[in-house]
Amino acid sequence: MTDQYEVLRTVFGYDAFRGDQEKIVSHVVAGGDAVVLMPTGGGKSLCYQVPALVRDGCAVVVSPLIALMADQVGALRQLGVKAAYLNSTQLPDERADVERRYLAADLDLIYVAPERLSQQYTRDLLSRGKLSLVAIDEAHCVSQWGHDFRPDYLALGDLAELWPDVPRIALTATATRRTHEELTQRLHLQDAQHFVASFDRPNITYRIEPKKQVNRQLLEFIQADGVVDGEPATGIVYALSRKSVENIAAFLVSNGINALPYHAGLDKQVRNDTLHRFLREDGIVVVATIAFGMGIDKPDVRFVAHVDLPKSVEGYYQETGRAGRDGLPSVAWMAYGLADVVQQQRLIQMSDGDAAHRRAQSEHLNAMLALCESATCRRQQLLRYFDQDSGPCGNCDTCLNPPKTWDGTVPAQKLMATIWRLDREHGQHYGAGHLIDILRGVDNKRMNQLGHKSLSTYGIGSDLDANAWSSVVRQLLASGYLQTRGEYGQYYLTEAGVPVMHGKVQQVFREDTRAAGRTRRPKTVAVSVDLSDDDRDVFESLRQWRTSVAREAQIPPYTVLSNKALEGIAQIRPTSSEELLSVNGIGEAKLERYGEAILEVVADSGAVH
Incomplete structure (x- = not known):
């Protein structure tokens, strides 16, 4: 394929790009390097996936979490894209098959972890084939000033010299000016074109309250905001220590919440099972350390809760950004106390970093504390941290209920x-x-x-x-x-x-207040537009069909079809393949795979328009 608009329509099923996507895609397709700062849910992946399908060769995507590669690759395969990954979970013959396919030019995208890409064997392998581009996702991990520093990201700067004619695109959902400058320098992207979108996530309501009886506060929050239209919502709860994770998960389970713990101390298979259940099932609440969540593409997370003070505003922004990727109203809730601050400061003082590193960590913590204690708009202060201006949002606790x-x-x-x-x-x-x-x-x-x-x-x-x-x-x-x-x-x-x-x-x-301003909620967990009662019946039938298909294929439901695509089908009620293809999110691969079944569900759900 040679046209990005044709790829967007036929593969991904969209009529138009959003925001800066078109400019970014055109720049990379033409062979230019790019640095992309775009909020979670802003459509970063299309910025490298579309050029990968337009340009000749195979794209290498650097992804920091092995556990998520299978789902990312699975979603692309659902679209008919030839995608694969190389990681330590594969058997030798599986890796050999991926390598054979790459060298035979039978792959469009290949996902690797930074640790594997820093190995000489992997670099030699990739040099023997034809690369279309290199995409470095979660690029803030290269910054020692950032919140998710990964040493193996430092080696990615060598790729500029190793493959000088291959365009590179670095992407992240969170970066201050300092982190932006450092990742640009360390990845040797000084001559790249930079695209910085607004970090505002207007569908997220930010709420912060003093920590008193935190387990009880969390339970009250989930009972009020973790249930939508009578059904349990999907959520993530972040805690600082493994012990807290396990205690909170047990407490929530004892109070009827479907909660699962996740931290690095658990058996690897248990962690993988938890992640897969979270991605594939509705109403799961994962209680986790910050090791959980990077790169998660689940669109319908309705809330993210913190029971301990995050180490930085960057970390807080990225973690809360895992809520509401589908654009529906969602909540970022946090309880914090003085003990949190003292503990974080003690950890900074005991860290192995030099004086400059400890000073930077203290600055991060002070900015996080200032956000918590602010008497003005949370969103306004959050965006100001990323050097972006905003008026009062009218949708955070301090706006909905101005503190005394x-x-x-x-x-x-x-x-x-x-x-x-x-x-x-x-x-x-x-x-x-x-x-x-x-x-x-x-x-x-x-x-x-x-x-x-x-x-x-x-x-x-x-x-x-x-x-x-x-x-x-x-x-x-x-x-x-x-x-x-x-x-x-x-x-x-x-x-x-x-x-x-x-x-x-x-x-x-x-003045300290508790539970200021409850969140405005959509009528149902799934629907972002106003559907008639008849349309909603069709939507629910389609959702049940999607769940059945996803369960049988052992893939997340949203990789079959998004909620927005189901809404579009419910409103149009197509009777032909041509009408179905007009729905946003339905490309040719989805039409071929699911078209007949979808039309049958629509016909069985009632009279067509």
Whole structure:
């Protein structure tokens, strides 16, 4: 094939490209290099899949997760594309067959992990065939300033010299200006054309609340927002530790939620089974460490929840971006607390990185904390982090229910004076819990042993409860007026905090609230347009047929046909192959494979239009 528009229509079943796709595809088809920053669900894969089918040869796609290659390749094969992968899950004869097909020019795309592509054997093999392009997905992994650094990505910079005449396209859904610059330099793409789309995901509602009884808070959230039209919704819950993952999954199961744990400590087969169930079944909630999710293409994830503070805004954005890839309303919910901040700071201080690396990680954490403590639009602040402007979104917790604020200048002075006096009079520094006990005048054995009842600030903060004081500490941390050091998270004043202690800088704090503003929901989990009752009946019949086909073929339902394609069929109710081919998402391969069965389902569902 020589025309990208023909490929788009006949293979993928779309009438037109979206956003910058057309410019990117045309540039790569012409042999140009490209750096593409596009949000999750923005259609990045088409930017290299279409050129791979237009240009002569086979495209190499660098994909960071072996577990997902089979599904990505399976989806392409459903479209009639000759795709394969090379990874360690294959038997020797399976790998040999893929290699034979590549050398015989019988493949359009071949997926490899960065670790395999850095091997000399793989490079020699690929050099013996004809390459159409090299696509580097999740390209932010090459950046040591990013949140998913993978050392083997560094070797991908050599490809510019190894295959100088082969166009390269690097793609990511998340990159700050610093990460963007670093991946450009490390992949030797300084002369590439750059395409930066808006990172806004308007269908996602961002909600953040203080952590209190986090398991109970999570359960309440899922019970309210994880059920759509009476049916359990698909979701992901992220936790920091393996132990938390297992405890939360067990807690959710005991409360009737179909939850599965996922972390690197589990048996490999268990992880694969969990991933396959998540991709193929509805209503599954996976509780996972951040090892889960990169590259997942499941379109109908209705919520992503965090029960621990993410390490960076980039990580948070990418993880929440796994929700609502189909464009339907979805929720990103998080509960966080002061202990999260202290733990993250302790991990940074204990890390093996040099001073510059630790400083960068601290900057990431401070930006994440500032997002949590913001009294203004979450989306506005999130996009600002990626150097993009936005007005208030009207669809986050702070927009739907603007938080109340209060003058915290005096409480800030009291807290900072306590830290200062402990240092000056005792040469000591303590964690937030003990500082709050001093301010509230708690009389206990430890207070007597340490002699801290003699401090002039002892008991001067009894007008606030412990939760309010924790909020004060968090917001002063977020503003950079306090910092923690040491294994136990002892508090210190920063240079910027001194004027605050002297009352020269007014402090306006947000008032903690719980569960602000419930999410507006579509009428059903599946339908993004208003269908008549009759159309919805056809849609549900098509959905049941799709589930049956996917189960028999052992593939995810969305790789058979997307929800949007089913909606289009339900509205048009085609009676011929020509009418069916006019539906977005129905290409010639899908028509040949499923056309007759679809027309039969439509006919059996009622009278056609």
